[in-house]
Amino acid sequence: MSSRNKEAEAAFLEAYDASAFERPSTAVDTVIFTVLHDALHVLLVQRAEHPYKDCWSLVGGYVDIHRDRTLKETAKRKLEEKTGVKTPYLEQFETIGNKERDPRGWSITTVYFALIPSQDITLRSGKGAVDIKWLKVEGGQVTEELAFDHAEILQRCTERLRNKVLYTSLPVYLMPKLFTLGELQKVYELILGSPIEHKSFRRRMLGAEILEESGEMSYSSKRPAILYQLKKSQDPYFFVRNLEAAGKSAAGVDV
Amino acid sequence: MSSRNKEAEAAFLEAYDASAFERPSTAVDTVIFTVLHDALHVLLVQRAEHPYKDCWSLVGGYVDIHRDRTLKETAKRKLEEKTGVKTPYLEQFETIGNKERDPRGWSITTVYFALIPSQDITLRSGKGAVDIKWLKVEGGQVTEELAFDHAEILQRCTERLRNKVLYTSLPVYLMPKLFTLGELQKVYELILGSPIEHKSFRRRMLGAEILEESGEMSYSSKRPAILYQLKKSQDPYFFVRNLEAAGKSAAGVDV
DNA sequence: TATATTTAGTGTCACTGGGACATTTAATTA
DNA sequence: TAATTAAATGTCCCAGTGACACTAAATATA
Numbered sequence: 001m002s003s004r005n006k007e008a009e010a011a012f013l014e015a016y017d018a019s020a021f022e023r024p025s026t027a028v029d030t031v032i033f034t035v036l037h038d039a040l041h042v043l044l045v046q047r048a049e050h051p052y053k054d055c056w057s058l059v060g061g062y063v064d065i066h067r068d069r070t071l072k073e074t075a076k077r078k079l080e081e082k083t084g085v086k087t088p089y090l091e092q093f094e095t096i097g098n099k100e101r102d103p104r105g106w107s108i109t110t111v112y113f114a115l116i117p118s119q120d121i122t123l124r125s126g127k128g129a130v131d132i133k134w135l136k137v138e139g140g141q142v143t144e145e146l147a148f149d150h151a152e153i154l155q156r157c158t159e160r161l162r163n164k165v166l167y168t169s170l171p172v173y174l175m176p177k178l179f180t181l182g183e184l185q186k187v188y189e190l191i192l193g194s195p196i197e198h199k200s201f202r203r204r205m206l207g208a209e210i211l212e213e214s215g216e217m218s219y220s221s222k223r224p225a226i227l228y229q230l231k232k233s234q235d236p237y238f239f240v241r242n243l244e245a246a247g248k249s250a251a252g253v254d255v
Numbered sequence: 256m257s258s259r260n261k262e263a264e265a266a267f268l269e270a271y272d273a274s275a276f277e278r279p280s281t282a283v284d285t286v287i288f289t290v291l292h293d294a295l296h297v298l299l300v301q302r303a304e305h306p307y308k309d310c311w312s313l314v315g316g317y318v319d320i321h322r323d324r325t326l327k328e329t330a331k332r333k334l335e336e337k338t339g340v341k342t343p344y345l346e347q348f349e350t351i352g353n354k355e356r357d358p359r360g361w362s363i364t365t366v367y368f369a370l371i372p373s374q375d376i377t378l379r380s381g382k383g384a385v386d387i388k389w390l391k392v393e394g395g396q397v398t399e400e401l402a403f404d405h406a407e408i409l410q411r412c413t414e415r416l417r418n419k420v421l422y423t424s425l426p427v428y429l430m431p432k433l434f435t436l437g438e439l440q441k442v443y444e445l446i447l448g449s450p451i452e453h454k455s456f457r458r459r460m461l462g463a464e465i466l467e468e469s470g471e472m473s474y475s476s477k478r479p480a481i482l483y484q485l486k487k488s489q490d491p492y493f494f495v496r497n498l499e500a501a502g503k504s505a506a507g508v509d510v
Numbered sequence: 511t512a513t514a515t516t517t518a519g520t521g522t523c524a525c526t527g528g529g530a531c532a533t534t535t536a537a538t539t540a
Numbered sequence: 541t542a543a544t545t546a547a548a549t550g551t552c553c554c555a556g557t558g559a560c561a562c563t564a565a566a567t568a569t570a
Contacts, residue, residue, distance in 0.1 A: 024318055110350045199520080203556085224566065
């Protein structure tokens with residue numbers, strides 16, 4: 001539960017001089033996904049300052065025109081500060097700009113989404129944040145109340161992820177270096193929310209020629225499985241043909 | 256030929272005080288496509304002011320935080336000012352933000368792309384533009400030198416359009432109210448740059464259930480053709496299954 | 511040691527969508 | 541009246557994939 005103090009926030013906004021700017025504020029927010037305990041999770045930080053003080057929000061911040069050379073650099077910088085991950089799968093999702101989303105006035109945020117494996121990550125709150133944590137995403141939603149329009153962003157972004165997973169190999173970026181096809185399939189199923197016929201799945205993944213056998217095997221309880229890895233210098237993005245009939249209407253289109 | 260005066264521009268930039276802003280400038284640019292004389296065209300305006308004075312550029316401008324409620328409204332306003340079209344197919348393409356794209360300093364532009372039928376359009380230069388015209392797009396390029404990074408934007412946006420045309424019905428937004436399947440197929444072929452098998456094309460378009468017979472016929476020289484129209488309240492966006500094998504790597508992904 | 515269990519991985523069939531291409535249809539024009 | 545041309549349909553075949561049965565290889569247990 002977040003404990004947003006509406007009165008303190010009102011006082012803060014009272015003192016805030018929005019008319020000082022003729023330009024919208026420009027931020028970057030990143031929806032950072034990972035798979036944890038067999039569920040899709042998103043990284044959230046608890047805000048240390050007004051507005052939405054103490055509320056949870058996506059990882060993001062203002063573009064720093066002195067430090068950042070590009071928008072994407074802003075996203076990478078914030079992401080690395082929080083997770084230590086330097087080379088995530090990072091894709092621009094959409095840009096939202098309007099008068100209402102931030103009580104301080106006209107603001108623009110460019111939303112990225114990142115996919116990172118949950119291994120080897122040590123979360124750091126850093127300045128500007130009280131706390132930081134992974135939260136389970138179910139049906140595009142999270143149990144905490146989110147700051148600004150972040151709930152809506154998360155919803156749309158999750159839909160986009162699901163939509164892309166139908167015809168791409170994006171989930172490989174949620175996997176550790178080595179993984180079995182069974183493990184990969186589980187991640188697909190967990191994002192899509194429905195089981196996939198395993199023979200078809202193997203046929204498609206192997207047919208896409210984006211994976212290669214690592215030479216090692218996974219010795220769990222039962223029959224060992226081949227450990228695969230992403231081929232070197234593989235495009236970060238590629239089609240794997242349709243998984244079932246793709247829905248009629250497309251997600252992620254700004255109409 | 257544009258006649259950009261580099262010395263005058265240098266003087267202008269000399270006088271320009273970039274340090275007055277701690278925020279990037281925020282603009283919207285729209286790649287407005289149409290089909291004219293059996294070729295894909297893009298709408299360009301000739302700049303009246305520095306920088307890139309007299310150069311041709313995409314239709315766009317700064318977000319006006321007093322007039323515009325949303326980013327998309329900025330795009331629509333500019334587009335209507337130039338073409339008179341109020342309800343184009345308008346989709347957000349991508350946002351580019353960096354230090355170098357504008358000589359005045361850090362700038363962000365959100366790029367939209369619009370599809371409009373070439374009928375019923377009367378171009379208006381309006382203020383800020385010396386001239387305005389449609390220019391043929393060939394291989395994602397145009398014969399004029401474009402301002403800022405607009406040549407690159409056009410290139411990428413054209414690629415995205417082509418990619419989408421492979422599996423969507425977007426070209427219907429380039430058509431007049433009534434059109435025959437033959438005419439629609441020509442537009443597909445012209446964007447894709449390769450012929451499409453006509454039986455498959457009809458099967459797909461009619462199978463998508465997005466068109467309906469208007470009741471009227473097109474009486475040209477030979478056998479008359481059924482005039483179709485877009486179904487009322489049709490999603491502005493929908494899949495029509497694959498046209499041939501979709502390429503391996505996806506366009507439009509910000510890596 | 512033998513058998514059950516479980517997950518990994520394969521074989522194969524049938525269905526579907528779409529490319530290829532031949533055929534028919536309906537108008538105009540010579 | 542026949543030729544011409546684009547519109548529209550008929551049909552075949554093939555690739556990709558869902559469905560599902562089957563084999564394989566390890567551990568667990570009797």
